[in-house]
Amino acid sequence: MMIWRIHLYVLVAFVQVFVISALTNSVDQSGLQALRNIWTNVPPNWVGADPCGNRWDGISCTNNRVVSITLASINLNGQLSGDIARLSELQILDLSYNKGMTGPLPSGIGDMQKLTRLILVGCGFSGPIPPSIGSLQNLIDLSLNSNNFIGEIPPSIGGLSNLYWLDLADNRLSGTIPVSNGTRPGLDMLVNTKHFHFGKNQLSGEIPSQLFNSNLTLIHLLLENNQLTGNIPSTLGRVRTLEVVRLDRNSLSGSVPGNINNLTSVQELFLANNRLTGPLPDLTGMNLLNYVDMSNNSFDATDSPPWFSSLQSLTSLIMDNTQIQGQLPMSMFSHFQLQTVLLGNPICNEGGTESYCTIPRQSNSSYSTPPQNCTPLPCTSDRTSSPTCTCAYPYTGTLFFRAPSFSNFGNSTIFASLEQQLMATFRSHSLPADSVSVSNPTKNMDDYLVLSLQIFPSGQDYFNHTGISGIGFMLSNQTFKPPPGFGPFFFIGNSYAYFAGLNARSRKSVSTGVIIGAVVGGAVLFLLLLLAGVYAFRQKRRAETANKKSDPFASWDPNTNSGGVPQLKGARSFSFEELKKSTNNFSETNDVGSGGYGKVYRGTLSNGQLVAVKRAQQGSTQGGLEFKTEIELLSRVHHKNVVSLVGFCFEHGEQMLVYEYIANGTLKDSLSGTSMFYLFEFLISSISLPDHNKGYKLSTIVAGRTGIRLDWMRRLRIALGAAKGLQYLHDLANPPIIHRDIKSTNILLDERLTAKVADFGLSKLMGESERGHVTTQVKGTMGYLDPEYYMTNQLTEKSDVYSFGVLLFELLTARNPIEKGKYIVREVKIAMDTSKDMYNLQGILDPIVASSMSSKSVEQFVDLAFRCVQESGASRPTMSEVVKEIENIMELAGLNPNTESATTSASYEEASKGFNHPYSNEGLFAYSANYSPSKVEPK
Known part of the structure; x- marks a missing residue:
């Protein structure tokens, strides 16, 4: 009996320690709860108040702090609100492949100083990229490609000294490429960054010569399909680490710099579809070149240059409409793997019938991963037969290779090596993938190699949320390294069909023996936990009794006004949902100010009243007693010269105050602009005025400066x-x-x-x-x-x-x-x-x-x-x-x-945007x- 009691005490202590250690940090818990409230289609186990202890899918924790959120391809919908900034220990945020994630990025994202990876590939985010991202000094990976971002590239990104991967491609970014100027940072300062992926935007102006210097360690420079003009800067030749250069599909002009052949590590060079002139560039010495495309430029007419045959690594030489004439050297034809296309050149216009004049580029193939020594099974319409001949729900998407070094897509060996590399990566990271299938290789209008990808689960016929998050993250953060020749890539995953409920009842049945064993084991475990629960409940009651002495809200029920409800005069208690609705989910468009306490939002109550909702951020909230005392004080202050309190909210760990909305700002706002440059403007502008008009001119200037003339x-x-x-x-x-x-x-x-x-x-x-x-x-x-x-x-x-x-x-x-x-x-x-x-x-x-x-x-x-x-x-x-x-x-x-x-401020040409x-x-x-x-x- 004594031994049984000892064992019971040990078990109870263990359960207590486990329960305590599982409790998520309260600040992180409230931040995730706030996000859960505005997102739909979150994983089904996002329930309860302990994300770390309950192991919410997609959430990783260390010491009860949330350090990672990876939620790829789960059809997540909503916006990334400022609540994300509460997760101050977050290191990884990956919401890729969720088209339903829309709206702007909150400026508060710059407060997440521990963030190392911000990956939002293939979502629906819009608006400008907030300059506050430049505050994320630990950021290694910034992948915002394939969204709807607009505006300029923030120069502040140049201050991210640890950045390795920068991908802003496939958005609607405009303006020039920012470089430093002594007072602001620029991309030329990113000496540790290996990847500049800016293709398929609307960038304009010249490529700044200052962008390139010998300190850069870039390996990928992708500027294709923009609106860039001017010359290719000669400083490009200083970045000798480059391996892929894509400047095609712009409006670049002038001669190609003569020092371009300093880039001896470049393997893929795309200069096509510009307005380049002058001599055909000399690429002698660039012995690693696999792929060269200079088509559709206006180079001077020239015989085929010697480097055509001297570059032994060339597999594709695409030179349409580049004024090549004369005869090709016979040595070129000894390269059996070289595909040469010279359509539209004099060398072909003179009646040539050679293969390089008549055979179009092969841009697609019917390749599909074959079965692995098995016979495919017939599957139901919602499942697919895998290469290992099992029926399952594959995770699907599209691989885009931005600079492949080959043009011949009929070589099955190339794609087999890609499949092997994918599976090797999945296995090395213990991801539950049984097999992969790639199909329909196609070269699209951007000269990207496009492949359909299917990934099949192992052990069962579907992936769970953890499996999808792991695979999505491996592909979004570039953990997967493709075989040589494929070049830089990105993946756009589809929403996983199984999560939408397709054939969710097709799980394997459990044997009767297993059920009986589970029942017996469960009963024993239930008894043990019941004993532990009784002990823990008594301890909890003691703690609650102590808490009620110091927390006046501990026994307060807002629905019944029982317990320690504040004694209010003329103010009311709002629910979190009411204020969330009145402020449009605390959207940035309703954000009217911020400070050390948190943020203030303009809101409209259900009765049409305009209010200001002051929302304390975690860490700046008061204790319950102080908050209660304060709202009681405010609720009984009623005077025309004192701001009125409309109400408050004390739910979900939130402290919010609801004030009457004051239209014309602070006295400080109205005073701050009245004297700035005022005297100088007044003196200059009033020289030619009659004396009796100078006072009028003075008031006009001041009113124009501030909107309100005090x-x-x-x-x-x-x-x-x-x-x-x-x-x-x-x-x-x-x-x-x-x-x-x-x-x-x-x-x-x-x-x-x-x-x-x-x-x-x-x-x-x-x-x-x-x-x-x-x-x-x-x-x-x-x-x-x-x-x-x-x-x-x-x-x-x-x-x-x-x-x-x-x-x-x-x-x-x-x-x-x-x-x-x-x-x-x-x-x-x-x-x-x-x-x-x-x-x-x-x-x-x-x-x-x-x-x-x-x-x-x-x-x-x-x-x-x-x-x-x-x-x-x-x-x-x-x-x-x-x-x-x-x-x-x-x-x-x-x-x-x-x-x-006698006069309202509306008559003063109020400039509400100015303060x-x-x-x-x-x-x-x-x-x-x-x-x-x-x-x-x-x-």
Whole structure:
């Protein structure tokens, strides 16, 4: 009995260790769950909350972190959302051969710093390639070929120093080939890259001579079928590692560089279908050449050059319409394997009937892999007989060889060697392939060799998802190396038919003995697991009890509002699905901003209300208690000068806040463009204007620069609105709220330019027990931080007053609080002379403020700003006093403080594209630095 108990304890401990070790990292788990929510046709075992422990098909993990996603040819549908960036340990992403994967690549993909292979071959992705890909410093393989990408090749790719394989072929890329210029990287910097595959795009302009240098280690240069013009640069001759060069089907002109025969390692050379002129290039010394095609150019008429017969490795010499005349040397005919085509040349136009003048190129063959010493069986319509004469569901697709060295497709030995090499690769990687069949070799219009490929399963009549993923990945990441002569290739796989349910019930029956054995064994295992489960359940209950003490959401049921539901006033709880639908699956087109917290999306609720959904990224989320406290605080803040909270979401590991959508961005956005080059433009453009028109010209320039002209009167109204919002938090909210992060990016402007205080991520409540201050860790934003709060750790309402004072200086100067190491408060203080008009500050004030007709109001505004930034909090005014003072300043300027702005922002030729959205700045969920003394700017 004692031994049985020992064994039981050991088993329970083992089960516990196994369960714990199987738990997927929570960040990775939430990222995969988010992707699963927007993808269809995912593998059937993508269930539960433990991708690593449950061994989701296509997912590989190390130490409970997701390191690989390989999901080829499973008919996957959806978009690659920004959620992929949550998988920070991901090294391999291969979604090849899924045409249903569409839409743009998220810019956040550049955050996946561990990524080594990004392979998206044969999908339906579109839009420009995001420049952020240039941040993936560990990337070795970048294969984006056979999609619908548009735009230019991002120059940032030139910064990928570890890149080995670069394939952007068969898209709709345009523009020139980027090279470095001292301020940006370019493809000439990719000295470790072996493959430039850019064929079948719309690239234009000249091939930059700077692209090639002796440091490059390229072996494949494929630029065929683009719109390139100009000469072939002579620098090409410096890249002596090249083995395949395809420049055909462009509009290249001029002579072929004389040093091209420096490329002694080149085996395939394609220069056909250009506008090349001058002498036929001399290829003497290029002794490894197998295939040469210079057809359809305008070379000078010439006799057959000596290298025609001196290159002993030649198997194909294609020289249609290249002005060859005279007689071919007899030595050429000693090369029994050489196929020569000279159609359209004088040498044939003179009545020649030789084979090279009359026999067309052989471009196809009826070859198909024969049975392996067996008789093929009749199979049902949904299965195919394999070379080993078994009926099965093959994985099918097409192999494209971009530069084959042979033209004769009737030689079965060539294709037999390809089949053998394929099977050898499958076996060396332990992939479940029984046999392969290739058929219908054809040369297409691009001079690619095209082959149909079937791969048959071993051990059963179908592949599982793991088998398809493994085979697809082997072909997409170029693990398979074809035999010599086939050259570079790519594969386009078809969706695996078996996964669509074809004859899914044709699995082998299980014998009765096996069933009985499985039942008995299962019963024993069930009893053992039941005992282990009881023990684990008791341990889990203890852990849950402890968690509920610290997590107010632990017992909260959003459907019944039971448990620790937040006490909300006027805000509601949204489901993840509601917000996902309102933002179009959190699409990039709805992305209106981002920051350290995550991203913000524009959304439309089912009732038509426009909202901003702020979605925290994993790693920047708060604890449950902090999140609950924050939404409770926001839900009871209701004032026209404070941004309203519509609701929140706390599901699937997500923390999202839903705000009212503010149309005109942040105060920072509207101030940032008003002074840039403004004075110079004003002086130049107003020279010829009458004096009475100069003010009009000035306002026109400013409005054109920012879309919204913030004249002095509007700045006063914005200051008053922000002050009233802050006064409400201090004096009327119950309990009072200290904002703790007042700055121009947290003051938003609605369609009537009404100022609204936003972002309560750092806010603190003033409880009844606190006597005038809260002792707390120092947090805030550089340049706005109250030095007294920093020195004492005692936060008061006067800390907000200090930050508001800095905001007033921003309104006056349109400058950042700290700019080029200079603190704006100190700079104004140094320049200030109270004995002169406008305190002698015209040189530091924003030109719009300096041109104000009410200089006295500007002076009083400066006085107020300095009172707000006094060293001692006791010397600063309260926000209610600030409000009264701004109202007095407005009256002095002839403005009624009790009326709203009469004009909406729509009348200012609003250029909404010109500024970032208000929520794009560090807001709720924002990272806040803990400042050291060296970070506090002296006054």
